[in-house]
Amino acid sequence: MSDPDGCGGHPPVFAATVIALCTDPCHRAATAYGHATSTMMAQRFVEEVLTPLCPHGSLERRSDREWLVSLSPQDGDPEFFVRASRVRCGAHPVHIDGKTTFLDVCMGVAVRDELPEVVNHDDLVRCADAALSFALTRQRQVVFADDEMLPLVREQVEIANRLAAAQPEEFRLHYQPIVRSDDRRPVGFESLLRWYVEAEVLTPASFLPAAQATSLILPIGQHASGMAIRALAGPITSACGDTAFVSINLSAQQLWADDIVAHFGELIAASGVASHRVWIEVREDEVIKLGSAAAHAIEGLDELGCTICIDDLGAGYSALRYVRDLPVDVVKVDRSLIGGIADDESDRAVVRAICDMARATGMTSLAEGVETEEMLCAVVDLGFDLAQGYLFGKPQPASSAFEW
Numbered sequence: 001m002s003d004p005d006g007c008g009g010h011p012p013v014f015a016a017t018v019i020a021l022c023t024d025p026c027h028r029a030a031t032a033y034g035h036a037t038s039t040m041m042a043q044r045f046v047e048e049v050l051t052p053l054c055p056h057g058s059l060e061r062r063s064d065r066e067w068l069v070s071l072s073p074q075d076g077d078p079e080f081f082v083r084a085s086r087v088r089c090g091a092h093p094v095h096i097d098g099k100t101t102f103l104d105v106c107m108g109v110a111v112r113d114e115l116p117e118v119v120n121h122d123d124l125v126r127c128a129d130a131a132l133s134f135a136l137t138r139q140r141q142v143v144f145a146d147d148e149m150l151p152l153v154r155e156q157v158e159i160a161n162r163l164a165a166a167q168p169e170e171f172r173l174h175y176q177p178i179v180r181s182d183d184r185r186p187v188g189f190e191s192l193l194r195w196y197v198e199a200e201v202l203t204p205a206s207f208l209p210a211a212q213a214t215s216l217i218l219p220i221g222q223h224a225s226g227m228a229i230r231a232l233a234g235p236i237t238s239a240c241g242d243t244a245f246v247s248i249n250l251s252a253q254q255l256w257a258d259d260i261v262a263h264f265g266e267l268i269a270a271s272g273v274a275s276h277r278v279w280i281e282v283r284e285d286e287v288i289k290l291g292s293a294a295a296h297a298i299e300g301l302d303e304l305g306c307t308i309c310i311d312d313l314g315a316g317y318s319a320l321r322y323v324r325d326l327p328v329d330v331v332k333v334d335r336s337l338i339g340g341i342a343d344d345e346s347d348r349a350v351v352r353a354i355c356d357m358a359r360a361t362g363m364t365s366l367a368e369g370v371e372t373e374e375m376l377c378a379v380v381d382l383g384f385d386l387a388q389g390y391l392f393g394k395p396q397p398a399s400s401a402f403e404w
Contacts, residue, residue: 015058015070015121017078020108020128021050023065025136029103039064045103053081068125078111082142108132110145117147126150137213159210162197168223170196173231174395175402178247178366181380181387188245188279189236189402190388191228192395193220212253221254226267229278231398233271239402247279247309252294255282261300268304275305279330283311295326302327309366331358335369335389341378348378355383 023045024030029038042065050059050067056074061067071078108131110124118124130153131145175189195202211217225248232246254260268275280301282294302308309330333354340347351367358365367379370389379387395401 015124016073016075016112017071017081018110018121018124018128019069019071019078019081020110020125020132021067021069022106022132022136023067023103025104025106029101033101035064041101041103045105068128070121078109082107082109105141106132106135107142108135108145109142115145115147123150156210156213159207160214160216163207163211163214163216163220166195166197168219171220171223172196172397173224173227174397175231175236175246176388176395177393177401178245178386178388179392181367181376181384184392186240186392187243187386188240188247188277189231190247190281190395191224191231191249193224193249208251212251215253217251217253218257221251222263224248225264229267229271229273232277233273235398235402237273242274243277245277245279245307247281249281249311250297252283255294255297257297260297261304264301264306265304268306276307279307279309281309281311281332298326328363330364330366330386332366332368332388333384338367338369338375338379338389339371341382342372342374348382352382359383 023042024038027038029041033041046059046061046067050069054069054071054075056072058070058072059067060070069081071081075081108128110118110127110131112118112124115124115127118127127145127150130150131143133153134149135141135143172194173191174194175191177186178188178190179186193204193208195207208217211220228246228248232244236244236246250260257263264278264280268278280298282298298308307329308327309332310328311332331354333351337347337351341351355365357363364385365383366386366388367382367384368388370376370379370387370391372391375389376387376391393401
């Protein structure tokens, strides 16, 4: 293998596998021991763990804590390298200044034989970098590149560039009705963001990952929440009465914003609506993942008087512990579970337990993804308070959503 410092040797013309590797990705070692020590730890990890695993390969140092590993066919199956380095990087002792420390590592792996569109070494490196990007943003130790990953990263960068140049009026809201399950009477609406760009109407799946990765979600989200609350004060109240509500989805990054509670307080005060008519929807996995940061924002919004709704319950970690610790008012059961309650006993048992828990704790239960009469019958039988889905209406622009 070439010099770990990147001073000697050259990577293969076209390696069998390229691994983009980042040590201490969360800067925990740097925080605990200092930057110089964490850099030394990374160097020791490369010398003591990586170098013996791929004696025929090449290693290029890209920065203090980043390397590019190029494996030759003689180094064998890249799965062996990944497995061995994962086990040893999690338990391999690194000795620095008389202390035994441990090092977090993220890897993006690009295997040439699994990427038929790749034609040269530079392309393989870019695929490894794309996989590392996914590993870092998704907080995973290892991600293997596939054919779609590199185009997706490029697309996200292009979308981010377009987002930066977008005008506020390009972002509009569509609204989907939420009804009482027993009589189908509309009692509120979920606001769903759309991006009107050129001749297209893009859904959040197309642009929110890029918006969140670049912090552009913050101004976009503030614009959207303002539109939703103004709609609540105007056409939603006119159509459904002064007890109707609007639900607004907040992403993980929005919950981190220091001014999130003040922002909603100003909007609610300016609109004149009762604060409990503003529902704040937060995904289950984001509540758990963010821990105290999310709890702080949610508690502040609850103190403001907003209704707190946990979205996609059952889609993520399926943990209910936070219901005890956070001021949750509404549990929204994920469509993946609702879709099976009519004919799957396991799904039905899980959903029944959630409904029982909601009733016992005084929370409102909402079933999303209700698309057929059979599903609605099951939802009513299980005791859901509210329902949402194509059976009652698809998301529509404000100009047509509130006509009954």
